[in-house]
Amino acid sequence: MTRRILFNLFAWSIVLAVAFPLFWMVVTSIKPQIELFRRPPTILPETVTFDHYLRLLRETNFLIYFRNSVVLSVATTVTVVSIATLGAYSLVRFRYRGRESLAFLVLFTYLLPSVVLIIPLYLMLVNMGLSNSIFSLVIAYTTFALPYALWLLRSFMAGIPEDLESAALVDGASRMEAFRDIILPQLLPGIISTALFTFILSWNEYLFALVLINSDNARPLTTGVMNMLVSSFNIEWSLLMAASVMMSVPLIIVFAFLQSYLTRGFGAGGVKG
Amino acid sequence: MPRPNTATPLERRYAMLGVFLIAPTVLVFCAVIVYPLFSAIYLSLFQIFTPTLQGSFVGLENYQRLLQRPEFWTSLRNTLIWTVGTLTLQIICGVGMALVLHQNIWFRSIARSLILFPYFVSTVVAVLVWRWLFNDLYGILNHLMMSMGLIDWPIDFLGSSPNAMISVILVGAWKYFPFVVIAVLARLQTIPEPLYEAAKIDGAGPIARFFDVTLPQLREVLVVIILLRAIWDFKEFDLIFLLTGGGPLISTQTLPLLVYKEAFALNQMGMASAYAVVMMAIMLVFMVVYVLKTRNKD
Numbered sequence: 001m002t003r004r005i006l007f008n009l010f011a012w013s014i015v016l017a018v019a020f021p022l023f024w025m026v027v028t029s030i031k032p033q034i035e036l037f038r039r040p041p042t043i044l045p046e047t048v049t050f051d052h053y054l055r056l057l058r059e060t061n062f063l064i065y066f067r068n069s070v071v072l073s074v075a076t077t078v079t080v081v082s083i084a085t086l087g088a089y090s091l092v093r094f095r096y097r098g099r100e101s102l103a104f105l106v107l108f109t110y111l112l113p114s115v116v117l118i119i120p121l122y123l124m125l126v127n128m129g130l131s132n133s134i135f136s137l138v139i140a141y142t143t144f145a146l147p148y149a150l151w152l153l154r155s156f157m158a159g160i161p162e163d164l165e166s167a168a169l170v171d172g173a174s175r176m177e178a179f180r181d182i183i184l185p186q187l188l189p190g191i192i193s194t195a196l197f198t199f200i201l202s203w204n205e206y207l208f209a210l211v212l213i214n215s216d217n218a219r220p221l222t223t224g225v226m227n228m229l230v231s232s233f234n235i236e237w238s239l240l241m242a243a244s245v246m247m248s249v250p251l252i253i254v255f256a257f258l259q260s261y262l263t264r265g266f267g268a269g270g271v272k273g
Numbered sequence: 274m275p276r277p278n279t280a281t282p283l284e285r286r287y288a289m290l291g292v293f294l295i296a297p298t299v300l301v302f303c304a305v306i307v308y309p310l311f312s313a314i315y316l317s318l319f320q321i322f323t324p325t326l327q328g329s330f331v332g333l334e335n336y337q338r339l340l341q342r343p344e345f346w347t348s349l350r351n352t353l354i355w356t357v358g359t360l361t362l363q364i365i366c367g368v369g370m371a372l373v374l375h376q377n378i379w380f381r382s383i384a385r386s387l388i389l390f391p392y393f394v395s396t397v398v399a400v401l402v403w404r405w406l407f408n409d410l411y412g413i414l415n416h417l418m419m420s421m422g423l424i425d426w427p428i429d430f431l432g433s434s435p436n437a438m439i440s441v442i443l444v445g446a447w448k449y450f451p452f453v454v455i456a457v458l459a460r461l462q463t464i465p466e467p468l469y470e471a472a473k474i475d476g477a478g479p480i481a482r483f484f485d486v487t488l489p490q491l492r493e494v495l496v497v498i499i500l501l502r503a504i505w506d507f508k509e510f511d512l513i514f515l516l517t518g519g520g521p522l523i524s525t526q527t528l529p530l531l532v533y534k535e536a537f538a539l540n541q542m543g544m545a546s547a548y549a550v551v552m553m554a555i556m557l558v559f560m561v562v563y564v565l566k567t568r569n570k571d
Contacts, residue, residue, distance in 0.1 A: 007376065008378050008379050010373075011373045011376070011378045012378070012379070014370065014373065015387050015388060016387075018370075018387065018388055018391065018447070019387040019388075019390065021391075021399075021402045021403060021406055022391070022394070022402070024405070024406065024413060025398070025401075025402045028405065036411065039411075039416070040420065041411070041413055041416060083297045083298055084298070086294045086295070086298070087294065087295050087297070087298035089294055090291045090294035090295040090298075091295065093291070094287060094288060094290065094291025094294070094295075095284075095288060095291070096291045096292050099291075102295065102299070104564065105302070107564050107567065107568070108560065108564060109302070109306050111504050111556075111563065111564075112306070112310075113507075113508035113529065113549075113552065113553065113556065115508065115510055115529040115532045115533065115549055115552070116313055116532075116549040116550070116552070116553050117305075117306065117313070118533075118536075119313060119532075119536050119545055119546050120309035120310075120313050120546075121305065121309050122536075123312075123316075123542070124308075124312075142301055142305055143305045143306055143309075146298070146301060146302070147302075147306075150298065200393060203395065204395035206510075206511040207510050207511060207533075211533075211537060221395075221397075222395060222396075222397045225401070226401075226515065229401065237405050237408070240401050240405070241401070241402070244397075244401050247398055248394055248395070248398055251393050251394065251395075255386060255389075255390070255393070259386065263455075
C-alpha cells in the first residue's frame with residue numbers, strides 16, 4: 001500500500017512538472033503587473049485580474065488575428081477533408097493503373113519538409129498575385145494537410161469491411177450510393193478525427209504564414225502574436241501569456257469534448273509534427 | 274495489376290470512377306507539391322535576387338559554393354546535434370513516461386491529457402511560455418535554481434553558446450516526447466499478460482522483465498517512431514527559429530533556418546534552393562527507409 005502511494009506521488013510529480021509551463025502561462029496571465037515583478041514570485045496569484053485579457057481584446061489586433069485563424073483553419077479543413085475523403089475511397093476500394101505509386105507518393109509527401117516547398121510556392125503565389133491573402137495560405141496549407149489527411153483516412157477506410165458495400169451493390173445500389181449510404185456513416189468517426197487534426201495543424205502553422213503574409217488583415221494568430229512580442233518595446237509578459245491562453249482555447253475545447261476521436265486518430269497514423 | 278483485356282465493362286466503369294474520384298487529389302498534388310518540388314531543384318541552378326525575382330543561370334555553382342562555406346557545415350553539424358540530442362531525450366522520457374502511465378495510477382486519464390498537451394499546443398505558445406520561464410530577471414527557472422542553491426547567478430539560457438543549444442534541445446524534448454508516450458502506450462497495451470507471468474515464474478524481477486519482455490516487444494514500434502521523429506526533428510523550423518533565431522551568432526542555426534535566412538533575409542533564392550535540395554537529399558535516406566518499413570506492414 002505504501003509502495004502504491006509512493007509510486008502515485010512519483011508519477012504525479014512528473015506529470016505536474018511536465019504540465020508546469022502551461023500552468024505558469026495561465027497564472028502569469030491573471031497576475032497584476034506589480035505582482036509579476038515581485039521577488040520571490042508567488043506561485044498562486046494573490047490578486048486575480050482579467051485586465052490583460054480585456055486589453056488584448058480592446059487594444060491589440062488580437063481579434064482580427066483570431067478571426068483570420070478561424071477562417072483559415074476552417075477553410076483548410078473543409079477543403080482538405082473533402083478532397084481526401086474521395087481520394088482515400090478511390091485509393092482503398094478501386095483498382096487502376098498507378099494506384100500503388102500514388103499511395104507511395106502520399107506517404108512520401110507526408111514526410112516532406114515545408115522549407116523545401118516554400119521558395120517555389122512563394123514565387124508561384126507572388127506571380128499569381130495571391131500573396132498576402134488568407135486564400136494563399138489555404139493553398140499553402142494543403143501541401144502538408146492533404147497528404148496527412150489522405151494517409152489518416154486511408155487507414156480508417158481500410159478498416160471498414162468490404163462486405164457491407166458489396167451487399168449494397170448486389171441490392172442494386174450504384175457505387176456512389178453505396179459510398180453515401182454505407183461508407184460515409186461508417187467513416188464518420190475517422191472523418192471527425194482527421195478534421196480535428198487538420199484543424200489543429202492549420203491553427204498552429206507558423207512558417208508559411210511568416211513568409212506569405214505581411215499585412216495585419218490576413219495575418220493568423222501564430223505570426224500575429226509573435227509580432228506583438230517583437231514590436232513592443234517593453235515585453236509585456238502577462239499580455240503575451242493571456243494571448244497564449246486564448247490561442248489555446250480552441251485546442252482545450254477539442255481536448256475536453258472530443259478526446260476519444262483524438263486517440264483514434266493518433267492510433268491510425270500518429271500526428272504530423 | 275490491371276488486366277485491360279480481360280476486364281469486364283463493369284470493372285472498367287469502376288476503374289474510371291476510381292480515377293475520377295482521385296482526380297482532385299492528383300491535381301492538387303501536382304500543383305502544390307510535385308511542381309514546387311521540381312521547381313526547387315530547377316531554381317537551385319540559378320542566382321536569383323528575391324525582391325526583383327531577376328536571375329541568371331549558374332549551373333551547379335551554387336552547390337560548389339555551399340560545400341565550401343563553413344556556415345553550411347556548421348549548420349549541418351547543428352542540425353545533427355539538435356536531432357540526435359532531442360530525439361534521444363524524447364525516446365528515453367517517452368518510453369519512461371509510457372511505462373509509468375501504463376500502471377494503474379490515480380486519475381490516469383487526466384494525467385494522460387496533461388502529458389499530451391505540450392504536443393498539441395502551438396509552437397508559438399510553447400516558445401513564448403519557455404522564453405518567459407527562461408527569462409533572466411523574472412524567470413521562474415532561474416529563481417527556483419537559485420533558491421535551491423544550485424546556482425549563484427542567473428543563467429543566460431538562450432543567449433550564450435552551449436546553453437542555447439541545450440535549452441533548444443530540452444524544449445524540443447518537452448514539446449515532442451508526448452508523441453512517443455502515446456505511440457508506446459498503445460503498443461504496451463497489446464503485450465500479452467502471460468508473457469509477464471511466465472517471466473515471473475522464471476524468477477525475473479521488474480528490471481529483467483523490462484529488458485526480456487517489454488523491450489523486445491517494443492522494438493518494432495520504436496524503430497518506426499525513431500525514424501518518424503528523426504525526419505520531423507531534422508526538418509524542424511518553428512521551434513528553433515522562434516526560441517533563438519539560430520543565435521547566438523549561428524550556434525543554433527540548423528539547415529531549415531539557413532534556407533529561410535538565405536531566401537528571405539539575404540535574398541538569394543537560388544542559393545537557398547540549393548541548401549534546401551541538399552537538406553532534402555540527406556533526409557531522403559531516412560524517408561526511404563521509413564516508407565519501406567511501413568509499406569512492408571500493409
